[in-house]
Amino acid sequence: MITLQKNTLKPIRDINVLLLTFELLFLFILFKNTNFSVFFILLFFSFPLIYRFPEFGLAIAVTGRIILHVLFDYIIVGLPFPALVIYLIISIGGALLFVLQKPVLSSISIKAPQIITLLLFLLLLFGATFTTNPAYASQKLFFYFLFNILLVFLPLVFVNEIIRIGNIFIFAYFIGLLLGIVSTYLALHSPNYLRFQPSENVNPIWLSSSLGASLLASIYLLQKLKRRFPKILVVSTYPLFIYPMLRSWSRGPLLGLFLSLFLFYFLQPNTSKRQKIIAGSVVFIASIAFLFFTSNQIVARLRMPLSQEMSAAFRILAWIESLHLFKANPLFGIGTGSFFINFPFAPFIYPHNIFLEIACENGVAGLLLLFSFTFLTIKMAIRTIRFSSGKMAQLAIIALVLFFYALWNSLLSGDISTNENLWLTAGILTSLSISKRVSGKTLDST
Secondary structure (H helix, E strand, O other): OEEEOOOOOOOOOHHHHHHHHHHHHHHHHOOOOHHHHHHHHHHHHHHHHHHHOOOHHHHHHHOOOHHHHHHHHHOOOOOOOHHHHHHHHHHHHHHHHHHHHOOOOOOEEEOHHHHHHHHHHHHHHHHHHHOOOHHHHHHHHHHHHHHHHHHHHHHHHHOOOHHHHHHHHHHHHHHHHHHHHHHHHHHHOOOOOOOOOOOOOOOHHHHHHHHHHHHHHHHHHHHHOOOHHHHHHHHHOHHHHHHHHHHOOOHHHHHHHHHHHHHHHHOOOOOOHHHHHHHHHHHHHHHHHHHHHHOHHHHHHHHOOHHHOHHHHHHHHHHHHHHHHHHHOOOOOOOOOOOOEOOOOOOEOOOOOHHHHHHHHHHHHHHHHHHHHHHHHHHHHHHHHHOOOHHHHHHHHHHHHHHHHHHHHHOOOOOOOOOOHHHHHHHHHHHHHHOEOOOOOEOOOO
């Protein structure tokens, strides 16, 4: 474990007023430009929110930032990457404001997930020196640095801030609920024979993964609520998550959601193994039955032979090709971003499996690093659950379930730089691991 000691900082609360003043000035300057005004209005109202809840940016990240992409697909602001800009301002700004408000900062512990993340970046950088696709390699490096590295470190700001870590999951549920309301409305007004996506630039599988993560995060809110009626109210919103997921026709996120719910029950410390297996199996079978009875398109895709279903067939061919490339280039791989298969209608620039991607492009060293990242994060999470109790243990369970859900999705879609939720949940688990237990003791390092 590497420990970096921070100096004592005085609270600087006036910084928020200063930022709001600048934002108001920009609003007046750009008042005649409606598009720019909308953009800065969003920035203007974001600062009071992140000043009060600096963890809000991480909640947006839990949901994959899909709500921002949908928003800026409908609101054109004339700026490059507006969703990315808003997200970075909210997430980094929130962490910065929180640090500036704390009179004394705890030591920041960098553990295995953070170290391996940096080593992976160096390996990707080395692989970019002999890539056959420099543009994509540069893009992958840029977004890996901007998302994966940022998100594995940002949660460390909230060490010993258990309430704020819990708020990440609560906000993630409400962000997902907003996305679910918008998506359900749009899905009800779109043809049933078309695969639903809420906007032009939002992939259906991204939407489904985002809603699934929000739904899993809501488990913490259910645990936190004491009265029955608020719990019933939360559960009654679940159709707003499930319906767009079904209309997206995405099998992976739905199956991952059911497996994650099974894992959540299995990790509960106060039930016997027999009860876990029986009840978990019942929940899983009931979920699969629900899937079969509610979405003909998904059922048809599940029943169709893999060789006849284009999406699955292309993925399997990409996986086979990546294995061949790894076998031919086991030491250093073919170079970061070099994977390419020219499929009809849908060329693949990554194999839709981050382990096969890192293996074929960065060799055995990259594969070992990624396996180590996954194994040590899970080991750290299990240790946190075992040696904690109450709210701390449940937060660790939910974070581990979200880590599993992100891992499942990373095996079926996206590349290493678009599956940043894997690194975010690893960062949250690290923060929980080095936080004090309820008993006042500190967990050992991993």
